[in-house]
Amino acid sequence: MKKQLVAVAAATALLGAAAVHAQGIQIAPAGSTPSRLGGSQNFVGHVTVDMAQVGQSGQHGSVGMVDFAPGARTAWHVHPVGQLLIVTDGKGWVQEQGQPRREIKAGDVVWIDADVKHWHGAASANGMRHWAVAYKKDGQSSNWKEQVSDDQYQGR
Amino acid sequence: MKKQLVAVAAATALLGAAAVHAQGIQIAPAGSTPSRLGGSQNFVGHVTVDMAQVGQSGQHGSVGMVDFAPGARTAWHVHPVGQLLIVTDGKGWVQEQGQPRREIKAGDVVWIDADVKHWHGAASANGMRHWAVAYKKDGQSSNWKEQVSDDQYQGR
Numbered sequence: 001m002k003k004q005l006v007a008v009a010a011a012t013a014l015l016g017a018a019a020v021h022a023q024g025i026q027i028a029p030a031g032s033t034p035s036r037l038g039g040s041q042n043f044v045g046h047v048t049v050d051m052a053q054v055g056q057s058g059q060h061g062s063v064g065m066v067d068f069a070p071g072a073r074t075a076w077h078v079h080p081v082g083q084l085l086i087v088t089d090g091k092g093w094v095q096e097q098g099q100p101r102r103e104i105k106a107g108d109v110v111w112i113d114a115d116v117k118h119w120h121g122a123a124s125a126n127g128m129r130h131w132a133v134a135y136k137k138d139g140q141s142s143n144w145k146e147q148v149s150d151d152q153y154q155g156r
Numbered sequence: 157m158k159k160q161l162v163a164v165a166a167a168t169a170l171l172g173a174a175a176v177h178a179q180g181i182q183i184a185p186a187g188s189t190p191s192r193l194g195g196s197q198n199f200v201g202h203v204t205v206d207m208a209q210v211g212q213s214g215q216h217g218s219v220g221m222v223d224f225a226p227g228a229r230t231a232w233h234v235h236p237v238g239q240l241l242i243v244t245d246g247k248g249w250v251q252e253q254g255q256p257r258r259e260i261k262a263g264d265v266v267w268i269d270a271d272v273k274h275w276h277g278a279a280s281a282n283g284m285r286h287w288a289v290a291y292k293k294d295g296q297s298s299n300w301k302e303q304v305s306d307d308q309y310q311g312r
Contacts, residue, residue: 084219088244107185116180
């Protein structure tokens with residue numbers, strides 16, 4: 001009998017959790033997932049990534065805040081469905097392969113088309129933070145390539 | 157001859173503009189489009205909307221910053237493909253029809269599923285700002301409904 005009660009309680013807890021998740025509005029509170037450092041395979045320099053766990057539902061694939069220290073940047077990469085960047089602080093650079101490096105600053109909104117090889121990051125003398133909204137195709141939102149060399153980063 | 161030169165110059169300018177637009181990365185600089193006030197048909201209270209003009213490309217439909225004064229809110233509405241809210245400042249409320257009102261604060265990320273009737277806005281005593289990313293279906297990102305009454309807004 002006790003086991004049955006525990007089982008019922010567990011099932012109720014699961015149903016409760018499912019009901020919350022089944023709501024049509026998901027809220028990922030600030031600080032609800034730990035920050036992680038950007039790995040040295042996909043980034044150069046000090047990068048902090050805060051992902052928001054609302055990506056299981058809907059059309060968007062992933063949502064996160066990325067904080068680049070001065071000089072820090074992503075590796076070259078491609079998004080199979082594109083990416084939206086919303087710059088919240090500081091000054092940085094974004095570059096599409098074969099095009100000049102371009103400046104982005106707090107308040108700018110950037111759209112990167114699907115299959116465009118590019119990188120983004122802080123400027124050499126200023127940090128930069130942005131929200132990044134990437135869209136998924138076959139479960140993938142980014143295809144990572146080689147690092148951005150210092151010459152490429154400096155626009156030389 | 158002068159007319160021809162002008163025509164060539166105009167065509168070059170147009171091609172130049174087209175080439176920039178054809179780049180795979182679009183930047184909408186902060187303040188590049190005028191703010192507008194949220195109309196009284198879809199909002200209650202003082203609401204300022206700053207849309208970013210990068211929506212012509214890719215999967216997302218519209219991107220904008222919405223600033224709600226204390227007490228201000230949207231009307232009830234539905235997004236045919238869903239909506240992402242990134243709260244940047246203050247404290248506000250979001251409510252799904254048939255569910256209790258929920259609090260959202262700076263740093264929270266909110267996902268609203270497709271076809272979920274809801275409203276969002278500031279709390280009664282605090283302003284709230286959020287980025288809103290809405291996705292389009294058949295050219296539409298929002299279907300607007302009736303206003304949120306004071307009783308609904310106050311959770312009475």
